[in-house]
Amino acid sequence: MHNPTWWKEAVIYQIYPRSFKDSNGDGIGDLRGIIEKLDYLADLGVDILWLSPIFQSPNDDNGYDVSDYTAIMSEFGTMADFDEMLEKAHARGLKILLDLVVNHSSDEHRWFREARKSPDNPYRDFYFWEKEKPNNWGSFFSPSAWEYDEQAQAYYLHLFSKKQPDLNWETPALREAVYNDMRFWLDKGVDGFRMDVIPFISKHLDWPEPAGKEGQLHVKMWSRGPRLHEFLREMNEEVLSKYDITSVGEGIGVSTENVADFVHPDRKELDMLYHFDHAIIDHGPGGKYDPVELDYARFQQIFKDWDAKVEEGSWINIFLDNHDFPRLVSRFGNDKEYREESAGLFAILLLTMRGTPCIYQGTEIGMTNVAYPTLEDYDDLEIKNVVAQTKKNGGDLDKLLQAVHRQARDNARTPMQWTNEENAGFTTGEPWLKVNENYRKINVDAARKDADSVWYFYKNLLEYRKENKTFVYGKTEFFDTGNSRLFAYRRYDIEGDFIILLNMSDEVLDVPTEIVNEDYERIFSNYRYRPELTDEKLQPWEGRIYSHYMAEIMSIIGNRQSVEKKKPKKKKKRNYRRRK
Ligand code: TEU
Ligand code: CA
Numbered sequence: 001m002h003n004p005t006w007w008k009e010a011v012i013y014q015i016y017p018r019s020f021k022d023s024n025g026d027g028i029g030d031l032r033g034i035i036e037k038l039d040y041l042a043d044l045g046v047d048i049l050w051l052s053p054i055f056q057s058p059n060d061d062n063g064y065d066v067s068d069y070t071a072i073m074s075e076f077g078t079m080a081d082f083d084e085m086l087e088k089a090h091a092r093g094l095k096i097l098l099d100l101v102v103n104h105s106s107d108e109h110r111w112f113r114e115a116r117k118s119p120d121n122p123y124r125d126f127y128f129w130e131k132e133k134p135n136n137w138g139s140f141f142s143p144s145a146w147e148y149d150e151q152a153q154a155y156y157l158h159l160f161s162k163k164q165p166d167l168n169w170e171t172p173a174l175r176e177a178v179y180n181d182m183r184f185w186l187d188k189g190v191d192g193f194r195m196d197v198i199p200f201i202s203k204h205l206d207w208p209e210p211a212g213k214e215g216q217l218h219v220k221m222w223s224r225g226p227r228l229h230e231f232l233r234e235m236n237e238e239v240l241s242k243y244d245i246t247s248v249g250e251g252i253g254v255s256t257e258n259v260a261d262f263v264h265p266d267r268k269e270l271d272m273l274y275h276f277d278h279a280i281i282d283h284g285p286g287g288k289y290d291p292v293e294l295d296y297a298r299f300q301q302i303f304k305d306w307d308a309k310v311e312e313g314s315w316i317n318i319f320l321d322n323h324d325f326p327r328l329v330s331r332f333g334n335d336k337e338y339r340e341e342s343a344g345l346f347a348i349l350l351l352t353m354r355g356t357p358c359i360y361q362g363t364e365i366g367m368t369n370v371a372y373p374t375l376e377d378y379d380d381l382e383i384k385n386v387v388a389q390t391k392k393n394g395g396d397l398d399k400l401l402q403a404v405h406r407q408a409r410d411n412a413r414t415p416m417q418w419t420n421e422e423n424a425g426f427t428t429g430e431p432w433l434k435v436n437e438n439y440r441k442i443n444v445d446a447a448r449k450d451a452d453s454v455w456y457f458y459k460n461l462l463e464y465r466k467e468n469k470t471f472v473y474g475k476t477e478f479f480d481t482g483n484s485r486l487f488a489y490r491r492y493d494i495e496g497d498f499i500i501l502l503n504m505s506d507e508v509l510d511v512p513t514e515i516v517n518e519d520y521e522r523i524f525s526n527y528r529y530r531p532e533l534t535d536e537k538l539q540p541w542e543g544r545i546y547s548h549y550m551a552e553i554m555s556i557i558g559n560r561q562s563v564e565k566k567k568p569k570k571k572k573k574r575n576y577r578r579r580k
Helices: 031-036 038-044 079-091 110-115 172-188 228-238 259-263 296-311 339-352 381-392 397-407 444-448 454-467 549-557
Strands: 012-015 048-051 068-072 095-100 146-149 154-157 192-195 246-251 272-275 356-360 475-479 486-492 497-503 520-525 543-548
Touching: 031 038, 031 079, 038 079, 038 454, 068 079, 068 172, 079 095, 172 228, 228 259, 246 259, 259 272, 259 296, 296 475, 296 486, 339 356, 339 454, 339 497, 339 543, 381 397, 444 454, 497 549, 520 549, 543 549
Parallel strands: 012 048, 012 356, 048 095, 095 192, 192 246, 246 272
Antiparallel strands: 146 154, 475 486, 486 497, 497 543, 520 543
16 A cells, blocks of 8 residues: 655654754854764664754744745855755765745745835735735734734734745745745755645635634634645646655644645645644643643544554654654653653654654653743743733733743753753853753763663664564554553554554553463563563553564564464563664
């Protein structure tokens, strides 16, 4: 059903360049910093680097507001640095995905500066203009999605900040301009794009007034506008299909009911996308900063429901954190007593669930959320907006700080922790966002000196995944364990047969022998050689991979026919893959 394809077998590593590595001491990560770390990434064993936006930008939203799609952000370096980075990445077998942010541009983009000049400017229709505010839509980063522009004498639409005016895809010249900018990078040899809020590019032009409070977000309504799939097909036909590249959609507002419209191969639109179902699982009635307790039963159900779509031919990404969400170990795991254990457990989930995995920078060493003492310590415009709104409405700022500690995007944006030196070895200067104090303990240097670290667990699992394509192409079977904290599934095909057990709790649990019978052998545990490891009990946050003994023998011999149907007497347990 699934044809062998490089982007299905690959593992994506997301770099947030601003926070990855600073090469010149100005406190801001940059392209030369990435170049310095290419060997590190190749050694870890990932295949594709997705770079959050590196284009010229006034940085209202850290590069997600682009003022020139074919220029490099001056803080990040030069085009020569980019070319060198691309060449050196390719030389190491690493592919590069750029972040295509074309639902909106920056208000400082030449198109917008032209457009606001007059109603008959050739760029006017690159954006949406209305004489009167047509509805009560809210915006992600400000109360209203409509902003009055004095020069234009009209309101323009911005679903994000007012410095991120929405581009008007109804205008053929705009689409052609976007395609040209895409070709610019693809002709340089870039390997594809991650596409920011791509389901938003077609709008309901009758500007419906949705029921609900003034300023409310209407993700469901903004997503999948009437001409969306026509635009995506055109983009595919005009650009994507002409290159051997891949495309990842940010599937905001995409559900299991409609994912196939985007990524089923028959559609010829996108290769894969990542959905938000588990990423917004703890958003409460008041939204993200009104969080509720995590529902692990639902968490499991989400993976099950989406995998059923993959079975039907769609392809998706598996991710648990990125630059927009808290750190996975703090959010889904236990970042206190069981930080390393839960980080390891989620490494197993990421790398064995069906779909192309995305590892976010720092996750490979189990980086955690940060808790700055005051709201003013935060940089993100989303938080600045929420703080302003809360103040205006006389809301509880202490409660907000608690919620920000838990939910802030800045949790994921603190500088990458390389060493235990000052500022985590990220910069010799003053970092643009304060480092997480725990860098003295949690850093790449320390992790690579410790054979039992989260880092080595990732490296070994990545290598194992590469050798066992069953994790890529095999079918999935989910087991009902009767415990919302015990996640169990099987990945199998003609070449392999694995059972995965994930104990997402602080408790010791019994191994469910009805699922893992004696034909299955434990080959991976995030508890490795620790004394508490036993066959019968799953330790807190222990994750295991078992392999069927027949499949295991066959994978060693490499020939199914020649294997005698007899269980071997005693095979040595491999709790953890041997390192070469
Ligand atoms: O994110 C899409 C998006 O809707 C986010 O605003 C997300 O819902 C939010 O971060 C959750 O709090 C993309 C980018 O990934 C994000 O960094 C940008 O800010 C946004 O688009 C606008 O370009
Ligand atoms: Ca720098």
